[in-house]
Amino acid sequence: MLKGFIGVLFIVAAILGIVYGAITGRFKNDADVVKGMVDNFKTLVPFLVLVFFAAQFVAFFKWSNLGLIIAIKGAEGLHSMDMGLIPLVILFIILSGFLNMFMGSASAKWAILGPVFIPMFMLLGYSPELSQVVYRIGDSVTNMISPMMSFFALIIVYYEKYDKSAGIGTLMSTMLPFSIVFFISWSLLLIVWILLNIPLGPGAGLYYQ
Numbered sequence: 001m002l003k004g005f006i007g008v009l010f011i012v013a014a015i016l017g018i019v020y021g022a023i024t025g026r027f028k029n030d031a032d033v034v035k036g037m038v039d040n041f042k043t044l045v046p047f048l049v050l051v052f053f054a055a056q057f058v059a060f061f062k063w064s065n066l067g068l069i070i071a072i073k074g075a076e077g078l079h080s081m082d083m084g085l086i087p088l089v090i091l092f093i094i095l096s097g098f099l100n101m102f103m104g105s106a107s108a109k110w111a112i113l114g115p116v117f118i119p120m121f122m123l124l125g126y127s128p129e130l131s132q133v134v135y136r137i138g139d140s141v142t143n144m145i146s147p148m149m150s151f152f153a154l155i156i157v158y159y160e161k162y163d164k165s166a167g168i169g170t171l172m173s174t175m176l177p178f179s180i181v182f183f184i185s186w187s188l189l190l191i192v193w194i195l196l197n198i199p200l201g202p203g204a205g206l207y208y209q
Contacts, residue, residue: 066102076116085124086191089134092117093187096138100146106139122208129204130194137190141183144175 001008021027021036083091096113103109113135121131143149147168159166199205 092134093138096135097142100142127208129200130206137186141179145172145179
């Protein structure tokens, strides 16, 4: 069922589309169905072209290991600083948000940062759950402006339907204010959460014992 899900989804969507087209009068015969499919595929052409070149960029960037180097050096830099929890939280959010611009995979970033920051937080007396929360905030606030996000090319294609001159810079400049607002609001919420000593969830406190 799972392996054949794409085929099942295609058949169900095709049947629903054909029935809808027949009822509304758009499809008179099989030629109309084919024409409708062709028209829809035309909208995918800009996306396929953009994804092709984006895939080359991501592949070369991964080959250079630049994202990995930045992540390791950034983590080592924060680890060497002797600071309190609030400054550490803010800098960790900034680091993880910055790395999001270079590494698309959230799990890959956490695999690099987790072994550094979990022990760091535990040595300071704070729980691993707190370090995960801080990382997730930084990772989420820059998703909308990161060219490495898997849906970035698709968003640009939809954007171009309403603004023909839109491109990567247009999308990033449009979403940047939202990214800044989310960064400030999520960071303030976490700081207040820490100051009030509210548990992160059932059995997940702020402090490590």
